Amino acid sequence: MVRRMKNGGITRRLGIMGGTFDPIHHGHLVAASEVAHHFNLDEVVFVPTGQPWQKADRTVSSREDRYLMTVIATASNPRFSVSRVDIDRPGPTYTIDTLRDISAIYGPDVELYFITGADALAQILSWRNTEELLELAHFVGCTRPGHTLRNPGLPRDKVTLIEVPALAISSSECRKRVAAGEPIWYLVPDGIVQYINKRGLYRDP
Numbered sequence: 001m002v003r004r005m006k007n008g009g010i011t012r013r014l015g016i017m018g019g020t021f022d023p024i025h026h027g028h029l030v031a032a033s034e035v036a037h038h039f040n041l042d043e044v045v046f047v048p049t050g051q052p053w054q055k056a057d058r059t060v061s062s063r064e065d066r067y068l069m070t071v072i073a074t075a076s077n078p079r080f081s082v083s084r085v086d087i088d089r090p091g092p093t094y095t096i097d098t099l100r101d102i103s104a105i106y107g108p109d110v111e112l113y114f115i116t117g118a119d120a121l122a123q124i125l126s127w128r129n130t131e132e133l134l135e136l137a138h139f140v141g142c143t144r145p146g147h148t149l150r151n152p153g154l155p156r157d158k159v160t161l162i163e164v165p166a167l168a169i170s171s172s173e174c175r176k177r178v179a180a181g182e183p184i185w186y187l188v189p190d191g192i193v194q195y196i197n198k199r200g201l202y203r204d205p
């Protein structure tokens, strides 16, 4: 949807759903869809992380596998897209770089809404350049089973907390289930079950 501003300009609202997506699951997709509805977003860009520095203690699947799974999971939704900005940037992934790169690609007339779950929002003060982050985007925290959703101390006009349908799904649990030979049907889109099988991902615990 195109919105005319008082000065005659046009503004679009863009959601950004950042994540490691190892693998992407229905919890991610529902959060993005709900936030898109709540804010009447024109598009939600999923941005798989390159090197998630706060997950340095664990093995993460290759960037290309996580990127392709994100493309497969979002392909059927005309308002969802996937960006390579984080996976193509060497070094640790910082959201400040994500927001700068996306702003540069989409131009000045977009409002950015960065989407997080309750657990990620709780960590935001540990992220790089928190102050500048708040200048570039509005932050949206979504409820997530097992986590308490609260504003971690950001200015009130910079963050919105919204309740989304509760899906007690995590990528860690999906990986554990695959390693144990348990099904992940209906926790992730069908194409992701098939991609994980085809590539033999997560078989070793």
Ligand SMILES: Nc1ncnc2c1ncn2[C@@H]1O[C@H](COP(=O)(O)OP(=O)(O)OP(=O)(O)O)[C@@H](O)[C@H]1O
Binding pocket: 018, 019, 020, 021, 022, 026, 027, 028, 031, 115, 116, 117, 118, 119, 120, 121, 142, 143, 144, 145, 167, 168, 169, 170, 171, 172, 173
């Ligand atoms: N079930 C869920 N409901 C709401 N938000 C979620 C859910 N799962 C993940 N998110 C949010 O999606 C974003 C990306 O999450 P991420 O890719 O790290 O998935 P994860 O399930 O938390 O992974 P892992 O279990 O490996 O830590 C984060 O902001 C996270 O809070």
Ligand SMILES: O=C(O)c1ccc[n+]([C@@H]2O[C@H](COP(=O)([O-])O)[C@@H](O)[C@H]2O)c1
Binding pocket: 017, 018, 019, 020, 021, 047, 049, 052, 053, 054, 055, 093, 094, 095, 096, 120, 126, 127, 128
């Ligand atoms: O900018 C940071 O320092 C920072 C630290 C941790 C996480 N993030 C971002 O938060 C999003 C969710 O990350 P994760 O690790 O929970 O998949 C993803 O877009 C990350 O790049 C960002």
